[in-house]
Amino acid sequence: MTGAVRAAVLGAGSWGTTFAKVLADAGCAVTLHARRPELAAAITADRENADYLPGVRLPESLRATTDAAEALDGASVVVLAVPSQSLRENLTAWTPLLPPDASLLSLMKGIELGTTKRMSEVICEVTGAGADRVAVLSGPNLAREIAEEQPAATVIACPDHQRAAAIQAACLTAYFRPYTNTDMxxxxxxxxxxxxxxxxxxxxxxxxxxxxxxxxxxxxxxxxxxxxxxxxxxxxxxxxxxxxxxxxxxxxxxxxxxxxxxxxxxxxxxxxxxxxxxxxxxxxxxxxxxxxxxxxxxxxxxxxxxxxxxxxxxxxxxxxxxxxxxxxxxxxxx
Missing domain, CATH: 1.10.1040.10 (N-(1-d-carboxylethyl)-l-norvaline Dehydrogenase; domain 2)
Structure with a gap:
């Protein structure tokens, strides 16, 4: 995997696990962060997330861990795939571990209770990252179908087109086609x-x-x-x-x-x-x-x-x- 893009996916639910598979299939070195030790161990040992994607075999190159520092070490793409309303709390703990220039990609589709902030706004606020470091992924992305490698398309939006294009290249596969956009x-x-x-x-x-x-x-x-x-x-x-x-x-x-x-x-x-x-x-x-x-x-x-x-x-x-x-x-x- 020398020279491969290193990616960390924080959140091992159905969509986080599916997107980790997409990244691995696209040639990235991927570490998936799971909260529960038994889930991380099962993903590593059985190549399957039986809780959320039963029957879907995960790539050999995909690693899972409960250690956020280990997952984030050296990552140039950090994917956030936790429930929207838990983002602020989780990200507060992860921020000191984030590589300084990593792209922060949100897979979350929600608006924060109490603040009415979009997820990218929460990410910028908590991490101090500029808006040009943050990207969002959105589209008709039902996790199970993508995990089964059914053809699908998506949009990666970022104010910095070059960053969006780099993330696009990191997750482009024969079954998953990302487009870029600047309208976050x-x-x-x-x-x-x-x-x-x-x-x-x-x-x-x-x-x-x-x-x-x-x-x-x-x-x-x-x-x-x-x-x-x-x-x-x-x-x-x-x-x-x-x-x-x-x-x-x-x-x-x-x-x-x-x-x-x-x-x-x-x-x-x-x-x-x-x-x-x-x-x-x-x-x-x-x-x-x-x-x-x-x-x-x-x-x-x-x-x-x-x-x-x-x-x-x-x-x-x-x-x-x-x-x-x-x-x-x-x-x-x-």
């Missing part, structure tokens, strides 16, 4: 808001509604995402691309989507607590829906679907009431 705001908002819209689509699915309902939610969900993006300075074309429409369609349509599946259970009548107990995966939209709505309110942007999801997830409104509220809004021009 648009890519992050697309990734965060689509989880909220996917919850709404799941609720509709759980209630037995069909394709017309889902298509309507996707289309109107894209409209409110773009309105928010425009207010925050994003480029509208981003929302027509992989990090916008592409990610939205995949997350709202696939049974592999955690957020859609979570919403489906709510739509069938399960309580929020019951659904949370039934899954070990993080459905980012459940926590992010409130800060997304707060962002919208702060910028005078109407976000009726996001508002409805907040009411179902956090204010005790039933799925049936949510649908009634959305459908009884004042009629207006598209």
């Amino acid at each position: 705001v648009g890519c992050e908002l697309g990734g965060a808001v689509k989880n909220v819209i996917a919850l709404a689509c799941g609720v509709a699915e759980g209630m037995g509604f069909g394709d017309n309902t889902r298509a309507s939610l996707i289309t109107r969900g894209l409209a409110e995402t773009a309105r928010l993006g425009s207010a925050l300075g994003a480029e509208l074309t981003t929302f027509a691309g992989l990090a916008g429409l592409g990610d939205l369609v995949a997350t709202c349509s696939s049974p592999l989507s955690r957020n859609r599946t979570f919403g489906e259970k709510l739509g069938r009548g399960m309580s929020l607590e019951e659904v949370q107990r039934s899954t070990r995966q993080t459905a980012e939209g459940v926590k992010s829906c409130r800060p997304v709505l707060e962002l919208g309110l702060a910028h005078g942007v109407e976000m009726p679907i996001t508002e409805a999801v907040v009411r179902v997830c956090h204010e005790g409104v039933t799925a049936a009431q949510m649908v009634k509220e959305i459908m009884s809004r004042e009629a207006k021009a598209e």
Whole structure:
């Protein structure tokens, strides 16, 4: 592996493990950081993350460790793949260990509770890194399909195009095609808001509604995402691309989507607590829906679907009431 890009992936859930596999398949020397010793040991010994990606064989070149310092040693690309709401706490502990010039790549799709900051803003704030050192990856990236090497595309956004291109080269494989973009705001908002819209689509699915309902939610969900993006300075074309429409369609349509599946259970009548107990995966939209709505309110942007999801997830409104509220809004021009 002499001369290979050294990459550290912090977070051994399904997406972190999958992206570590992508990097290894692209020729990088990859160390995956897991919190639990038994998981790190199993990945190293069995070449499998049976907890999150059962049946997927991981490359021999991929190493796993519970020691963050070991994972980060000499890394030129540091990939952050922890749940959005735990990023600040984790990153505070990792910051002293970060190589000074490493690219910091966020795989996270959420908005921080309490601060309404995007993940790249949290990274810059905690680490002191300039925005040009931080990149985000977003797109229709259902982990299981990529781990099985089904063809997929994604977007790597960074204000520094050269850095985005270097990360692009580090994760380009025969099955994973990254594109570059400089619109970090648009890519992050697309990734965060689509989880909220996917919850709404799941609720509709759980209630037995069909394709017309889902298509309507996707289309109107894209409209409110773009309105928010425009207010925050994003480029509208981003929302027509992989990090916008592409990610939205995949997350709202696939049974592999955690957020859609979570919403489906709510739509069938399960309580929020019951659904949370039934899954070990993080459905980012459940926590992010409130800060997304707060962002919208702060910028005078109407976000009726996001508002409805907040009411179902956090204010005790039933799925049936949510649908009634959305459908009884004042009629207006598209």
